[in-house]
Amino acid sequence: MSCKFRLLLENAEQMLIVCRKEEEFLLRDGMQQLAVLEKASLVVGNDGFIKAVGPADLIRNQFSNESFETKIDCMGKCVFPGFVDAHTHPVWAGDRVNEFAMKLAGATYMDIHQAGGGINYTVEHTTAASDEELFRSFKQRLTRMLRAGTTLVECKSGYGLKLDTELKMLRVIERAQKELDIGISSTYCGAHSVPKGKSAVEAADDIICNHLPALKQLALNGEIHVDNIDVFCERGVFDLESTKRILQAGKAIGLHLNFHGDELSPMNSAEMGALLGAHAVSHLEEVSDEGITAMAKAKCSAVLLPTTAYILSKDMLDAGVIVSLGSDFNPNAYCLSMPMVMHLACVNMKMSLSEALAAATINAAYSLGRSHTHGSLEVGKQGDVVVINASRWEHLIYQFGGHQELIEYVIIKGKIA
Numbered sequence: 001m002s003c004k005f006r007l008l009l010e011n012a013e014q015m016l017i018v019c020r021k022e023e024e025f026l027l028r029d030g031m032q033q034l035a036v037l038e039k040a041s042l043v044v045g046n047d048g049f050i051k052a053v054g055p056a057d058l059i060r061n062q063f064s065n066e067s068f069e070t071k072i073d074c075m076g077k078c079v080f081p082g083f084v085d086a087h088t089h090p091v092w093a094g095d096r097v098n099e100f101a102m103k104l105a106g107a108t109y110m111d112i113h114q115a116g117g118g119i120n121y122t123v124e125h126t127t128a129a130s131d132e133e134l135f136r137s138f139k140q141r142l143t144r145m146l147r148a149g150t151t152l153v154e155c156k157s158g159y160g161l162k163l164d165t166e167l168k169m170l171r172v173i174e175r176a177q178k179e180l181d182i183g184i185s186s187t188y189c190g191a192h193s194v195p196k197g198k199s200a201v202e203a204a205d206d207i208i209c210n211h212l213p214a215l216k217q218l219a220l221n222g223e224i225h226v227d228n229i230d231v232f233c234e235r236g237v238f239d240l241e242s243t244k245r246i247l248q249a250g251k252a253i254g255l256h257l258n259f260h261g262d263e264l265s266p267m268n269s270a271e272m273g274a275l276l277g278a279h280a281v282s283h284l285e286e287v288s289d290e291g292i293t294a295m296a297k298a299k300c301s302a303v304l305l306p307t308t309a310y311i312l313s314k315d316m317l318d319a320g321v322i323v324s325l326g327s328d329f330n331p332n333a334y335c336l337s338m339p340m341v342m343h344l345a346c347v348n349m350k351m352s353l354s355e356a357l358a359a360a361t362i363n364a365a366y367s368l369g370r371s372h373t374h375g376s377l378e379v380g381k382q383g384d385v386v387v388i389n390a391s392r393w394e395h396l397i398y399q400f401g402g403h404q405e406l407i408e409y410v411i412i413k414g415k416i417a
């Protein structure tokens with residue numbers, strides 16, 4: 001006989017609900033006072049969505065006659081919503097371990113980029129790689145992310161630049177969405193670098209006239225479905241005007257705007273993102289005060305990336321910006337673990353433990369337009385859950401590395417992944 005419910009997690013020492021009352025995101029005060037239940041249980045239905053969450057006694061009484069496909073005793077353990085990684089570049093061939101040494105010896109990101117390394121190097125190798133090769137390494141990376149508790153991840157293209165390789169990357173992402181359990185929000189990032197021999201204006205024209213119409217057609221055919229559009233808005237890459245044209249054209253075919261801005265130089269990207277209704281702007285190391293205010297007003301999330309940059313989150317949090325976190329996994333920032341990202345956010349960006357957790361769950365889900373289904377443990381949301389073997393939740397961030405030992409279960413739609 002089939003069971004009525006898919007999963008029961010019983011008696012957790014602490015259950016990190018994160019936020020209540022269908023909040024779409026948390027601002028500073030909410031991030032500092034997360035909803036946490038002591039001695040709590042959670043039920044996921046056969047449809048993969050959360051049916052009940054609350055004090056263990058109450059759930060026991062309510063469900064005493066019900067059957068569950070899986071029951072996990074969480075005595076001595078803590079339960080979290082699956083982590084959401086708001087920014088990654090995970091499809092590529094050819095690592096850049098040598099650049100790590102160059103940077104330690106004093107080279108800047110732009111020095112390496114302009115000498116033909118950086119993104120251009122990865123573009124060459126990704127262009128030469130087969131679909132199968134790309135899929136294999138991508139799958140391994142996603143598996144490692146999942147083991148570290150990520151259940152929803154934003155994945156960008158952007159190491160093709162030319163249409164055929166961009167589409168190859170997006171197909172690889174599409175295949176992973178079909179074959180793997182981990183949730184994916186896919187991003188077309190064809191404007192990640194200006195191809196050799198072209199100006200930013202010419203590259204933007206090509207994207208607007210050729211790439212985006214092709215994406216629109218492939219979506220209509222049901223072949224490739226893309227959620228977001230990204231541009232590297234940076235001095236010497238895509239200027240503000242070209243970025244704006246590309247983003248507007250992306251918006252016109254239904255993509256969410258989610259782009260790299262104000263990273264290495266102040267570009268007024270945040271102001272523009274707010275004006276265009278962007279879901280999120282990433283990096284923001286060089287954001288202006290006006291940009292911060294504009295983002296707060298427009299409810300545009302700031303995706304901070306502690307593996308790449310060390311900026312302080314305080315100004316943004318104080319100004320009422322929806323702060324999220326991402327690993328920025330890419331050949332220049334080799335980190336697949338959101339618990340490590342949260343740790344770095346605390347130590348280097350001066351976030352509190354609870355701010356970091358909110359930024360890596362509900363707010364990251366918001367930045368991807370998914371906070372109605374992800375990012376907190378509430379009835380009606382997807383049953384994506386992480387169980388750790390510690391009786392205080394802060395161990396998740398306090399322990400740096402070694403998460404294979406700490407994370408006991410990663411669960412997607414109520415099934416152990």
Ligand code: NIG
Pocket residue numbers: 089118119122232260263308328330331332333
């Ligand atoms: O977010 N800034 C641009 N994009 C990436 C780096 C990509 C790369 O270097 O391959 C980032 O850090």
Ligand code: FE
Pocket residue numbers: 087088089260328330
């Ligand atoms: Fe990035």
